Amino acid sequence: DIQMTQSPSSLSASVGDRVTITCRASQSIINYLNWYQHRPGKAPKLLIYAASSLQSGVPSRFSGSGSGTDFTLTISSLQSEDFATYYCQQSYTTPPTFGGGTKVEIK
Amino acid sequence: EVQLVESGGGLVQPGGSLRLSCAASGFTFNKYWMNWVRQAPGKGLEWVATIKQDESEKYYVDSVEGRFTISRDNAKNLLYLRMSSLRAEDTAVYYCARETYYDSSGSDAFDMWGQGTMVTVSS
Numbered sequence: 653d654i655q656m657t658q659s660p661s662s663l664s665a666s667v668g669d670r671v672t673i674t675c676r677a678s679q680s681i682i683n684y685l686n687w688y689q690h691r692p693g694k695a696p697k698l699l700i701y702a703a704s705s706l707q708s709g710v711p712s713r714f715s716g717s718g719s720g721t722d723f724t725l726t727i728s729s730l731q732s733e734d735f736a737t738y739y740c741q742q743s744y745t746t747p748p749t750f751g752g753g754t755k756v757e758i759k
Numbered sequence: 760e761v762q763l764v765e766s767g768g769g770l771v772q773p774g775g776s777l778r779l780s781c782a783a784s785g786f787t788f789n790k791y792w793m794n795w796v797r798q799a800p801g802k803g804l805e806w807v808a809t810i811k812q813d814e815s816e817k818y819y820v821d822s823v824e825g826r827f828t829i830s831r832d833n834a835k836n837l838l839y840l841r842m843s844s845l846r847a848e849d850t851a852v853y854y855c856a857r858e859t860y861y862d863s864s865g866s867d868a869f870d871m872w873g874q875g876t877m878v879t880v881s882s
Contacts, residue, residue, distance in 0.1 A: 690804070695763075696872045698868055705863070743866055746818050747806055
């Protein structure tokens with residue numbers, strides 16, 4: 653199985669900050685990488701698919717980049733509703749696997 | 760409104776069985792692969808199982824292979840997960856998730872999720 657490693661596991665930031673989360677795959681997954689946002693008690697939400705494509709309806713402050721084994725999710729200007737846990741997930745092969753998550757907390 | 764609503768969770772003893780359901784609405788259910796994903800307390804997301812539109816292909820995470828069965832009823836827009844020989848480590852919120860294939864990139868992602876149903880395995 654492909655292992656997905658996210659860093660950091662948590663971070664504290666203020667509204668308006670630029671936030672960057674990284675995800676590394678244990679082998680090349682080309683660009684088969686998705687990002688999700690998960691707020692407590694809510695359904696997870698797809699933000700980015702295919703490493704850099706913005707899902708319909710997702711604000712443009714979210715962006716993704718990377719290929720091969722190293723990927724990045726960036727929030728250009730953090731908003732109050734962005735405090736949540738973020739997960740990367742590879743869709744290159746079965747089983748699809750998720751990173752351990754990055755919890756974004758209020759500073 | 761496009762939505763997925765899970766039901767059937769609850770408290771079950773180790774070794775017991777449970778069937779989860781997921782009701783889909785607002786989209787053409789029989790055109791999509793469907794999945795179950797779970798989150799154990801304090802842990803991250805873990806994919807559990809997937810099923811093709813016509814049930815001809817089903818795949819499972821190793822830890823549930825032989826114990827869980829995914830199925831669907833396209834006439835009723837329902838997805839199921841039959842869980843047996845349950846263990847404490849199966850305790851989790853179980854989400855159903857729609858899988859969409861993106862022609863532009865040749866990739867797929869879980870683009871719609873339900874709110875989840877809690878399964879607790881304990882004596």
